[in-house]
Amino acid sequence: MKKKKMVSSVAAVLLCTSLVSPSFAANSPNGNLNNENSELPVSGFTNHAEMTKKLKQIEKASQGRVSVDVAGYSHNGLEIFQARVGEGDRVVMIESEIHGNEKTGTEALLNILQYLGSSNSPEAQKIREEITLVVLPKMNPDASELNRRANDLTWGEVVEAYPSLSGVAPAWNYYTRTLQDVDYSKRPGFDVNRDFNPDLNYTPQPEDFPGTSSDPGWYITPESQTVRDVYKSLKEEFGKVEVFIDLHHQGQYYVEGTDDLVTMSLSGQFVPKPNSPEGSKYAEYADNYNYDFSRQLNVAAYNALQSIGNSPFNNITLYQQDLDLPGTALGSFALNGSGTVLFEVRGQTWTMGQKKKGQLVKAVETGLNAIISGVANESVYELNPEEYEDIPATSYSPGL
Numbered sequence: 001m002k003k004k005k006m007v008s009s010v011a012a013v014l015l016c017t018s019l020v021s022p023s024f025a026a027n028s029p030n031g032n033l034n035n036e037n038s039e040l041p042v043s044g045f046t047n048h049a050e051m052t053k054k055l056k057q058i059e060k061a062s063q064g065r066v067s068v069d070v071a072g073y074s075h076n077g078l079e080i081f082q083a084r085v086g087e088g089d090r091v092v093m094i095e096s097e098i099h100g101n102e103k104t105g106t107e108a109l110l111n112i113l114q115y116l117g118s119s120n121s122p123e124a125q126k127i128r129e130e131i132t133l134v135v136l137p138k139m140n141p142d143a144s145e146l147n148r149r150a151n152d153l154t155w156g157e158v159v160e161a162y163p164s165l166s167g168v169a170p171a172w173n174y175y176t177r178t179l180q181d182v183d184y185s186k187r188p189g190f191d192v193n194r195d196f197n198p199d200l201n202y203t204p205q206p207e208d209f210p211g212t213s214s215d216p217g218w219y220i221t222p223e224s225q226t227v228r229d230v231y232k233s234l235k236e237e238f239g240k241v242e243v244f245i246d247l248h249h250q251g252q253y254y255v256e257g258t259d260d261l262v263t264m265s266l267s268g269q270f271v272p273k274p275n276s277p278e279g280s281k282y283a284e285y286a287d288n289y290n291y292d293f294s295r296q297l298n299v300a301a302y303n304a305l306q307s308i309g310n311s312p313f314n315n316i317t318l319y320q321q322d323l324d325l326p327g328t329a330l331g332s333f334a335l336n337g338s339g340t341v342l343f344e345v346r347g348q349t350w351t352m353g354q355k356k357k358g359q360l361v362k363a364v365e366t367g368l369n370a371i372i373s374g375v376a377n378e379s380v381y382e383l384n385p386e387e388y389e390d391i392p393a394t395s396y397s398p399g400l
């Protein structure tokens, strides 16, 4: 096996949190996002109605430990739920399915809620005492029901809501073409994970359109507005949101220098440091931004997965670094002072068998549990952030 360092800086278009270009779907050799199985039903994953039922069951069985509320509604009127457990003064906020075809995170969140709602173990009690966990599973339910990346909203409907945008070019993250095998021409939508803005009070201004990937978003989608409102109210209640985690899927990649498939990639880097020359446009956020804490959280998740032993769970890499994506929820909330973690699970859900699904949900759960308990028992604050740099990089071809 010859170690060959493959690019991890130029292939941005392949990555989930980058805009997927039209050529990606056609040309990706190992992205696994364009395949003949895409017409298969999404078997084994919880849909919105099932999740609603499950959340109510968890709430009922928890005897008051878990509360489930409607935080807002999708454009099509589906509930965006928030579930809350614990009474600690540090908040861990987690969302799943901001991209509706990236589903393992929701399953992991339901398992964690069930455990924290019903377990009397010392560990669960400690977590409930020390932190408040707020989760928004399936935060983009219209996309989830359509099993696609973007929500279900037209530019015309946005202009109706914000008449001052009449005559400006539609947002750059508005899909009307075919992408990931989904034809958006009849039912267009927005990549909600580019609609965030570090200014939590921002309102859409015509001069800020169409924007680019390195510009903030606008909170023009009801889904991003809902998450922003939850974030703001937690900030008001607790002073800050200690941790924010976003759960995604990516294509099929390799652990750098090997031919091992990546099970999951992690990251704590979404915008350049506000006190660096590249990040000077974010200077007003410099006092909030805590990159070392984000790195510690990532190290906690990585270590827990490594400790499972020789298994697919060891194949964990760092996601692409040196990003500048202020329109992502992670980028915006990192600038507001939250420790931030991205989970990118391998593969698209429609290609997943039951066994693989179970493994990947377990990987997500393991990483999340490590962060939750590490914040609760404060061990995460003792980790060396520099260990983050030792997590292997992601390659786009096997290192044969």
Ligand SMILES: [Zn+2]
Pocket: 016, 017, 099, 102, 247, 248, 249
């Ligand atoms: Zn994603």
